Amino acid sequence: MMRLAVFAGTTEGHELLALLSRHGMPATAFVATEYGAELICDLPGIEVRQGRLDADEMRVALADFEVVVDATHPYATIVSANLRDAARLTGTRYIRLLRPSLLDEELADADAPRVIEVADAQEAAERLSGLEGGVLLTTGSKDLSIYTQVRDYEERLFVRILPVASGLERALALGYPAKHIICMQGPFSRSLNVAMLRQVDARWLLTKDTGAAGGLPEKLTAAHEADCGVVVIRRPDVNERGIGVSDVFELLSSISSNCC
Structure with missing residues (x-):
């Protein structure tokens, strides 16, 4: 079974977790606030960890996971940068779930x-x-x-x-x-x-x-x-690229199938 972490600070993050839960794909959700935890605490198969993590804590946390989805806010640039660095250092596959600019x-x-x-x-x-x-x-x-x-x-x-x-x-x-x-x-x-x-x-x-x-x-x-x-x-990084909820789910489904 794929060991999956989702850093969920957005509506799209919650949507992805609900989709994973409905399809029986377990994941660990990392949220910064109690309010964020309340939004997803009832999803079957989703473990919730609450609290803000610094760069070192992210690196320790990601050591337990094969894949991490960064579903944080487009303006949370420091969090995303720390996640990318932690994923690189731990060998965790990094996927960016990003809402497009309109x-x-x-x-x-x-x-x-x-x-x-x-x-x-x-x-x-x-x-x-x-x-x-x-x-x-x-x-x-x-x-x-x-x-x-x-x-x-x-x-x-x-x-x-x-x-x-x-x-x-x-x-x-x-x-x-x-x-x-x-x-x-x-x-x-x-x-x-x-x-x-x-x-x-x-x-x-x-x-x-x-x-x-x-x-x-x-x-x-x-x-x-x-x-x-x-x-x-304006968005702090206009060149940042990512994919939407459905594309992330399809990619995770493919990765999970290959893990089994």
Whole structure:
């Protein structure tokens, strides 16, 4: 039996694990948070290990596996780099499950909103400081401290984050008012995004190039409908390549068959 590890920090990672479970293919899922563990803890045949691993811990963990699927977020560049290094050092086969970028395709649409592209959260904060009006921030809780640099952030920023206690506590500790914090789990439809933008009277929406799984098309169409501008944080590695859930599953099925 193939010894398989899946580093699952995305919707696609959860989809792959559910697919493996349905087909009786056991795997060990590595997730960083308790919330991530809760999403997959009931899948038969899937062992869940929770906690963030540094480079050395990854290398020790991968020594027990023949194949590792990197299903982490496109913006988790350090995690992916550490995984690739650990796989190389342990002789573990590395497979990248990566959602494709849709940004160029979406912006080519005639109904695309006005968009400002930036390199990272720091540049996004700097650009937002020079703009006027409220902002619906949809990039999660990780970089909330950076966005406190935005001019009048307590009044202008409305943050949409996962319904996890640690994220809410971080936002409150950084000075974001409770009435400006929206704790919800996606995916979010176009109509719900429009309603939120109008509810908070947002002039701008902040997002990452999250692809279809991250709801980018719905965000962009909602921004156009709500007459909102969009600030998009580009992917840190535009040249990174990977394959989708179905292709990863087919590849794993082939590897598993050859192992038997």
